[in-house]
Amino acid sequence: MTQLRTPVNSNDHIWGNENAPLELLKYGDYECPYCGRAYPIVKDIIKQMGNNLKFVFRNFPLSNVHPHAVSAAVATEAAALQGKFWEMHDIIFENQKTLEVEHLFLFAHKVGLDLERFRNDIQDPALTDKVEKDFYGGLRSGVNRTPTFFINGQKFDGDWSGDNLLNYLQNVLAELSTSPTDTPQ
Amino acid sequence: MIATGTLAPDFELYSTLDQQLRLSELRGKKVILAFYPANWSPVCDDQMNLYNEMGKYFARHNAQLIGISVDSKWSHLAFCEHNKFHFPLLADFEPKGEVARLYEVYNDKTGECQRALYVLDEDGIIRWSYLSPVGINPGADGILNALEELDNVKSTNQ
Numbered sequence: 001m002t003q004l005r006t007p008v009n010s011n012d013h014i015w016g017n018e019n020a021p022l023e024l025l026k027y028g029d030y031e032c033p034y035c036g037r038a039y040p041i042v043k044d045i046i047k048q049m050g051n052n053l054k055f056v057f058r059n060f061p062l063s064n065v066h067p068h069a070v071s072a073a074v075a076t077e078a079a080a081l082q083g084k085f086w087e088m089h090d091i092i093f094e095n096q097k098t099l100e101v102e103h104l105f106l107f108a109h110k111v112g113l114d115l116e117r118f119r120n121d122i123q124d125p126a127l128t129d130k131v132e133k134d135f136y137g138g139l140r141s142g143v144n145r146t147p148t149f150f151i152n153g154q155k156f157d158g159d160w161s162g163d164n165l166l167n168y169l170q171n172v173l174a175e176l177s178t179s180p181t182d183t184p185q
Numbered sequence: 186m187i188a189t190g191t192l193a194p195d196f197e198l199y200s201t202l203d204q205q206l207r208l209s210e211l212r213g214k215k216v217i218l219a220f221y222p223a224n225w226s227p228v229c230d231d232q233m234n235l236y237n238e239m240g241k242y243f244a245r246h247n248a249q250l251i252g253i254s255v256d257s258k259w260s261h262l263a264f265c266e267h268n269k270f271h272f273p274l275l276a277d278f279e280p281k282g283e284v285a286r287l288y289e290v291y292n293d294k295t296g297e298c299q300r301a302l303y304v305l306d307e308d309g310i311i312r313w314s315y316l317s318p319v320g321i322n323p324g325a326d327g328i329l330n331a332l333e334e335l336d337n338v339k340s341t342n343q
């Protein structure tokens with residue numbers, strides 16, 4: 001139950017070096033306060049690990065406890081259609097307490113989206129489908145809360161707060177570089 | 186826990202302030218029994234909030250989820266309303282833990298249910314079970330696997 005069942009693929013949002021030895025995948029919910037806390041931690045990890053890390057974000061909105069989580073996720077998918085997924089992802093996490101529709105439009109404007117196109121795209125059922133597919137794939141991979149991290153396809157059950165996740169990743173990287181035969185393709 | 190292949194013991198518990206639910210009323214549907222230690226505790230919150238997102242997926246398998254703990258119906262009412270649960274929570278409250286004992290998942294030391302899952306088929310036969318360490322949210326993958334397997338077996342027998 002601890003393996004990532006859907007490998008990272010071309011439908012995913014990928015940040016950084018696609019051929020990096022380390023792949024950090026986060027299942028997240030834009031309205032979840034823990035995900036909000038993890039956001040700057042991941043930003044810092046991306047900075048520190050540089051070319052050694054590929055970061056992937058997948059949606060795991062808990063819509064009953066977080067009523068704005070799905071529409072926020074759809075907004076990021078709509079932004080992705082205009083090549084601005086990460087800009088939208090970031091501005092939403094930086095403002096996760098204000099996620100009413102009018103805020104989403106304000107964010108869309110701030111990151112420079114074509115608002116008319118954004119307005120149309122967020123109503124496209126294909127985007128909601130994509131969010132649901134992310135969610136279901138997460139369920140099947142044993143995601144049981146947010147954020148849940150996978151490192152090179154293995155579920156990370158440790159403590160991600162503070163420097164813990166960064167230290168963990170640095171250790172994994174050190175191990176990979178001392179045993180080159182285990183390096184993933 | 187009770188062995189798979191066994192008929193799940195019947196019981197009747199409060200599901201709302203004035204209504205009781207009898208397990209055998211759910212024949213014809215698969216049933217997921219989720220025993221959990223306590224309302225408002227952190228892991229239970231996570232686990233039940235996760236299951237609350239899964240109504241659609243359970244319905245696809247003709248399955249009904251039921252949560253069971255030793256909390257009273259009043260506590261369940263507040264917990265349900267707070268989290269907007271779309272599935273019933275049963276109060277194994279009086280005599281305390283009787284149903285949990287029947288299903289061999291009562292923890293005598295803490296006076297709470299263990300964190301345990303049973304999946305029953307349409308005839309009320311136990312087809313899958315799982316006892317999770319109390320501090321660990323078992324997630325939903327095991328349940329979905331069990332439901333899928335039941336549907337696959339049925340379609341190959343037809």
